[in-house]
Amino acid sequence: MLLCLSCADSIERAWQIVDQIPGRATGAYSHSQGIKGLRDTIAAGIVERDGFHANPDDIFMTYGASPAVPYYLEKATGWRLEILELKKQLDAAKLKGINVRALVINLDNLTGHVSRK
Structure with a gap:
């Protein structure tokens, strides 16, 4: 099977996201604020992009x-x-x-x- 580089990157990123979900339970309910690992990633992205400290516990998805x-x-x-x-x-x-x-x-x-x- 042949995949383009961006497709392979997308698949790799999707698996990284799934790995952040407790028990990899994609069909189950998550914490009311959203998945902690994803909130961590979002907070880090805000820091990197904006230089503003973002607390993952203040993020609601x-x-x-x-x-x-x-x-x-x-x-x-x-x-x-x-x-x-x-x-x-x-x-x-x-x-x-x-x-x-x-x-x-x-x-x-x-x-x-x-x-x-």
Whole structure:
């Protein structure tokens, strides 16, 4: 079998990633922040690229903005982001000892999982 150099590099990198997954269980649930080894790699990349110390424990990997920063919109208010609801979510995070430094609001899908019919 013949592989191009970039294909071989991609395959090697994929195996390096799989090796960072505990038990190599690719179909199982991972830690809620994401796989520790991958967060370590991301933090090292930020340091290398930006010269900014990044702590892997401060990195949260998600499949999108909605699961990362939940906020709730109500049909009765025209699907607007209510400041009181946002404050409620921030206060709940603070009570858990979370120091919120950024909010991610997906402007392409403000209604989250709600479908309009």
